[in-house]
Amino acid sequence: MTSPSLWQPFTLGRIELPHRLALAPMTRNRANADGTPGEHAAGYYGQRASLGLIITEGTQPSEDGQGYLNTPGIHTPEQVAGWAKVSETVHENGGHLFIQLMHVGRISHPDNTPHHHQPVAPSAISADQDMFTAEGPKKSPVPRELSVGEIRDVIGEFRHAAAAAIAAGADGVEIHAANGYLLHQFLAPNANRRTDEYGGSIENRARFSIEVAKAVAEEIGADRTGIRISPAFPLGGLDEGDAAAVRGQYRYLVGELAKLNLVYLHVHHLGDDELLTSLREAWPTAVLVVRYGRERDGIASDIDAGLADIAPLGRFALANPDIVERLRIDAPLNDLDPETLYTGGAHGYTDYPTLTHP
Template sequence: MPSSLFTPLAAGALKLPNRVVMAPMTRNRAGADGVPGALMSQYYAQRATAGLIVTEGVGVSAVGAGPTGQPGLHTLEQVAGWTKVTDAVHEAGGRIVAQLSHHGRIAHPALLPDGVEPLAPSAVTALSDARTAHGLVAAVRPRAMGPEDIARTLDDFSDAARAAMDAGFDGVEVQGGNGYLIHQFLSDNANLREDGYGQDVPGRARFAVEAVRAVVRAVGAGRVGLRVSPGTGYNDAVEKDPAPLYGFLADILGSEELAYLHVVEGPDRALRAVLREHWNGVLISSPFTGEAPTDPGTARGLVEAGDADAVSFARHFAANPDLPERIRLGAPLNEPDPDTFHDGGAAGYTDFAVHRPSAV
């Protein structure tokens, strides 16, 4: 009998009561020091009926910091703030993992400690913008990472994973997509290295493999997921021939017995089939839908056909804290408000109503 969106799922050490996953969404509501506050606790706890919550990208170090309002996991204050979030989610019956992120060349000196330059595989400026306290600004030329930078950054990922466990998270997701640092190593246009971290498929995949393995050593494979976005072009990360690259990555990391692989699809939907063929574990799909939010019917079809084990929702989860129940009942969905996606307060963040079935 085919699985449905409401069939429980074991993903490594994570036990999901349903397959409606809350995707990571940049919301920029943390304090200036990257510490989550009470509003973030409320936001995540409201969405605790998700099979799994994946947080917004969480900075693994001050050097890899993202936009103003991004939370981190590299100070004691940040760990304390996240502990209140995970406590609230668990009290509401939910499961939550922290997405570990390093912005690499998408960072900006305005977001970093004084005198620190953005790091990247190669000194190639991204055709992208950085969100700062003064608005969007063009990315700058990064500094190419040397061996010490690479070793230190791998330690940052493993240290942040341990900090996530200290903060009460159920696991972590390594951000390997969306044009951030790991994706930059995978890409052709951001990675022009001529050493063992570039040149060919094994070289470009090496940093991703080492980052995942560093996190696995820190917290155990069953609590680690990996997110990738092959062929999407996000933040100017371009792969000329992604199928062999991501097939290789899935083959190599498949032996690690990770909790899951989270795939953000681009226009070439055949890449999902490539990863499904090469990945021997749980696969979470973030379907390509153009400008529209993920449709519950599409999600249901992917799971029932066996093309994915679970499906992640972003914009619908932003506007519908009780999304799994609405999908189960076929209830109307609130419309998200793009003007409130980034920055701000409760409006468009924690003020959406839950569905109230009509009395019979």
């Protein structure tokens, strides 16, 4: 049986959650070519609205922010209209929607973007990653280093995207500063070799993330702004150094972000519980924690330990639209079909069986 702590209600900024579960953000590659959510997106998120807090897939704030094929944006009127349908469906089914703002930086390829431009990054250092394109896998190219003026333009893109998300009816946004993407790249010394105010010291490497968070919170309210981090995650070819370096970087970053009183901190946790404990102690509002490989009986472990307030679910929620009910009554779970994660269409997206519709 699941821990009783999962079923306690929780106030998150302006919204009231019925329990401590949430939908973790997961890229599904089913958007239309123009970056509007695909035809089944409203159904997909609406099916999972019982999770209460629905955090969407990574959504680009600009054309430069796109890295993968068929990912959605939130920077054009058409994209806003598409997300409005998703927001409406989630709300009709009792959930609350946060759109994750994700600029991929160097984790991109010109073939995958509408304008076919060279990717941008803190420094002109390739991620050396295989990117899947319409013509098959291709190496991510050497990116173009952003100027200080362009960094400020990107901050403006996040501000605009946050306003667009609220215009689309979303309840808030999550800033993606994790998983090897642009904000995370600024934090990592092997991707950020800058010698100006955005590189070098831990304070300078954190500056971009802090300025993005300030701009978004100013635009839509701190109580509608969350942020996601992934300390020491080596995704996208990043290397943040040894444990002492990682702890120093993230204690400073989270300490500065805490001053903004953002609605939540979302930690994609790799296993340094000493660091997680210190971040929990420094953070004034809600903490969300997700761990790779967490099993069913461990969903509430961080909540029970006082390290988290909410437990976002990834693969369990993807394969079980009615995961809340299944956990509540201790019902068996569907297995995830990895072959349909990114294939497009309804199969493996909106056709997983529920307890009432096997």
